[in-house]
Amino acid sequence: MxxxxxxxxxxxxxxxxxxxxxxxxxxxxxxxxxxxxxxxxxxxxxxxxxxxxxxxxxxxxxxxxxxxxxxxxxxxxxxxxxxxxxxxxxxxxxxxxxxxxxxxxxxxxxxxxxxxxxxxxxxxxxxxxxxxxxxxxxxxxxxxxxxxxxxxxxxxxxxxxxxxxxxxxxxxxxxxxxxxxxxxxxxxxxxxxxxxxxxxxxxxxxxxxxxxxxxxxxxxxxxxxxxxxxxxxxxxxxxxxxxxxxxxxxxxxxxxxKNKEYIGIGAASHSHFCKKRYHNEEDLEKYIEVFSLKNRPPIKDKESISKGLEISETIIMNLRLTAGLDKIEFFNRFGVDIKDLYRKEIELLENSRLIEETQTHIKLTKLGLDFANEVFVNFIP
The missing domain is CATH 3.20.20.70 (Aldolase class I)
Incomplete structure (x- = not known):
């Protein structure tokens, strides 16, 4: 679990x-x-x-x-x-x-x-x-x-x-x-x-x-x-x-x-919680005022995180880690093999020497560290 x-x-x-x-x-x-x-x-x-x-x-x-x-x-x-x-x-x-x-x-x-x-x-x-x-x-x-x-x-x-x-x-x-x-x-x-x-x-x-x-x-x-x-x-x-x-x-x-959940407390703080993403009011006085009047966070820009978006963001964020994305961890979280979703993209990036795949992980190469953003765009839905 x-x-x-x-x-x-x-x-x-x-x-x-x-x-x-x-x-x-x-x-x-x-x-x-x-x-x-x-x-x-x-x-x-x-x-x-x-x-x-x-x-x-x-x-x-x-x-x-x-x-x-x-x-x-x-x-x-x-x-x-x-x-x-x-x-x-x-x-x-x-x-x-x-x-x-x-x-x-x-x-x-x-x-x-x-x-x-x-x-x-x-x-x-x-x-x-x-x-x-x-x-x-x-x-x-x-x-x-x-x-x-x-x-x-x-x-x-x-x-x-x-x-x-x-x-x-x-x-x-x-x-x-x-x-x-x-x-x-x-x-x-x-x-x-x-x-x-x-x-x-x-x-x-x-x-x-x-x-x-x-x-x-x-x-x-x-x-x-x-x-x-x-x-x-x-x-x-x-x-x-x-x-x-x-x-x-x-x-x-x-x-x-690892794209796990967190709650942000305070003005302008961001949260990723219960499959939702949102942030608080940025203006300091408004943040205090709204809470005083309504006794709840002044939340803005709330959006639901679909499974496809969560998968994409998980790949991109995991690739920031030099150990890369754990393929077994990914399968256990989403119930699907990452290569069933992005086989062509992974093969292309491997051929370009921007990522490498081991038995357990997919990670950026030394060259990939320089072109990380170019790697990440391949996983945006």
Whole structure:
């Protein structure tokens, strides 16, 4: 029988400053809404309580925004509310995103006592001028102090977020960042190529010619170096952009990549639950107001997920994992052999050396990692 455990995502949309590249739903200078927002989060958790009474949570992920902009007691209160509201598995993973400038010893202590066992710190780069160009407000020194403080508090599962392909970034600077980060021995590293999204300050700077991105060949070179560097130091390259020591892979994100169910709590949060996909109202004030008046989530864009769409999305998301798609797992979930559905597409991609098939899995090749989107479109219904 399919595992019915699910994930819980809690969105904290407050920030001290909007980063130049960020297109996530977040708000600055609106901290006065935090108490009301926390109360609304609790109401939304209570709303889902009956729907989930016979099921358990496997993972909790608190993202943003900047969750650690909240006070220690507020963070503790949110986590305690979730644990009181939902049934959970014993081996529960609780992750929280943190910015170096908003991490304090008191917050770390409260988080650890509340049950947080995975910390994700947003460094992005080790060079001060690159951080400034991105609109980041922390320094490399603040990152190091925050990391070491987390270690002192007993956190033994820390992720560091990095970005490469930045305007003006050199290969030498990227190598320096990786060397300094791995010297600290974080259990997990997430490294993403910069994407310039419309509506961001970076997009406007790019369109006006103020900044230039590295050439594609140089950006790809940074990615190849990343893989070689981290794997040579014991990290398992388990997803296109993610690396971990064995056993320290992010279980919440694997839930996404396995196309399993999750509930999103908070403004703009997304859910995939009971064969439905939907998201909450993005506007912070409207999210709070609607819940106050109707005592239910202000859900938008709700759609049913057909079996065909679920199959397609499961293939695409599984292929992001370097282990690939487990053919037996796929058959047990859908009652059909994947090659009965996509035999021609699979053969074409194999002949193009973009995917390879083993007795148990179908996965991207090294070349396929570079052309992942071209692979994925073959499985869109």
């Amino acid at each position: 399919e595992d019915k455990g699910f994930g819980l995502y809690i969105h904290i949309p407050f920030c001290k400053k909007k980063c130049n590249y960020c297109d996530f739903i977040s708000y600055i200078n609106m901290e006065y809404f935090i108490p009301q927002y926390i109360e609304t989060l609790k109401k939304e958790m209570d709303f889902y309580k009956d729907y989930c009474s016979k099921r358990k949570i496997r993972t909790i992920y608190i993202g943003g925004g900047t969750p650690t902009i909240l006070q220690p007691e507020q963070l503790e209160h949110i986590i305690e509310s979730a644990l009181k509201t939902f049934r959970v598995y014993n081996e529960l993973e609780i992750s929280i995103e943190a910015n170096p400038d908003s991490i304090t010893k008191e917050k770390l202590h409260k988080l650890k006592n509340a049950g947080v066992n995975r910390l994700s710190i947003g460094l992005q780069a080790y060079q001060t001028h690159l951080l400034k160009n991105m609109g980041r407000i922390h320094s490399p020194g603040q990152f190091e102090r925050a990391f070491l403080a987390a270690r002192e508090e007993g956190f033994d599962n820390i992720n560091v977020d990095l970005i490469f392909g930045l305007p003006g970034q050199t290969g030498e600077q990227w190598e320096e960042t990786l060397k300094k980060v791995t010297a600290l021995r974080p259990e997990h590293v997430s490294a993403y190529s910069l994407k310039i999204e419309e509506g961001t300050l970076l997009y406007d700077q790019y369109k006006s010619g103020i900044i230039k991105l590295p050439e594609e060949e140089k950006e790809r070179g940074m990615y190849y170096f990343l893989i070689d560097f981290l794997t040579s130091r014991g990290y398992n390259h388990y997803e296109i952009s993610n690396f971990a020591f064995p056993g320290k892979e992010c279980r919440h994100n694997i839930l996404y990549w």
